[in-house]
Amino acid sequence: MIDIARQLTTVYREVGPDPSGEALGVLLRRRYPAPAAEVFAALTDPDRLGRWYRAVAGDLRAGGDFTLAGGPGGRILQCEPPQRLRLTWGAEPATVDIRLGTDESGEVVLELEHVLGAEPAATALSVGPGWDVRLLALDRFLRGEHTDDPTGWKGSEDVQRFAQHAISAWAAAVSASGIAAEDDLTGARTAALARYAPDVTT
Template identity: 30%
Template sequence: MSPIPTGRLFPTGTGTDLVLSRTFRAPAEDVWASITESDRTARWFGPWEGEAAPGRTIKVQMAFEEQAPWFEMRIDACDPPRRLALSTSDASGDWRLELLLSEADGSTELRFVQHLAGEDGVGEIGPGWEYYLDLLVAARDGSPAPDFADYYPSMKDHFEAQATRG
């Protein structure tokens, strides 16, 4: 399989937004459950534990990564079933994410946004999110899980070519 990269970079006043989207033939509430309920996030990203609410921190497992590490993630905003904003910090920097849902005519678009301070590493970050969002698609429709080797390094140039690098 050779997935086609869909992610785009958009300059902002404070950096760059990496934006990817997927469309599902399902109501927003059902897609929302896939991105917020631990038993369902476990199918495509990893489970989470803790008391979820805006301003609170939960522990999330990256179940599809080597050694399946756990990390802390802060819930910055939660407006069901439309917007979830999350943030975390690790050795590679600060990660600010938004998952935005919009429903029309029986379909729901999920727009995933990572707010980047700079574009370093976008050649790795972009393919990673393409992979995870396709894992979400596979988990929802029961198709086989994608293989990360089909995403990286083949998609790296797609994302690096969009970087402005001033």
């Protein structure tokens, strides 16, 4: 059973323009009680990725191309173990930039920035909750609680209920950004619930 309240508060969420000011970005920050090298390996080793995210094929080095089973592909733009992984995500100019650091307690701080392109702010609800679920899956993997079927786990009722609350958290982040109309946010919330929590949404 997922401790939804605790898991929601472990993630910092932010929505706004990317550094160029020309594209929408979503930012997540979460701590992990594991060495940076172990977290980085979970992000870049195909066997480990397949146990918490999904199967991946390709060359996971700088300049290499990759494809995720049933998902987007892309190109590795930067791979600097164990601090940074930056890649294209599906259609350009979308990118994902993952940065790892260590806080004063020795825990790894993972910061993930997904730049979506010139999209409305409410679009954050189409990707933010998905990253919440994946960062939760990464936490479970690092704690030795992973499953043999990451896709099935993602579709479980427990995870869908977590996703419901993550959608609300992202809606709050979009509202706090001040760059989205409430009408757009309502429609985006409905679409996100249909995508991430179809079996538990009434």
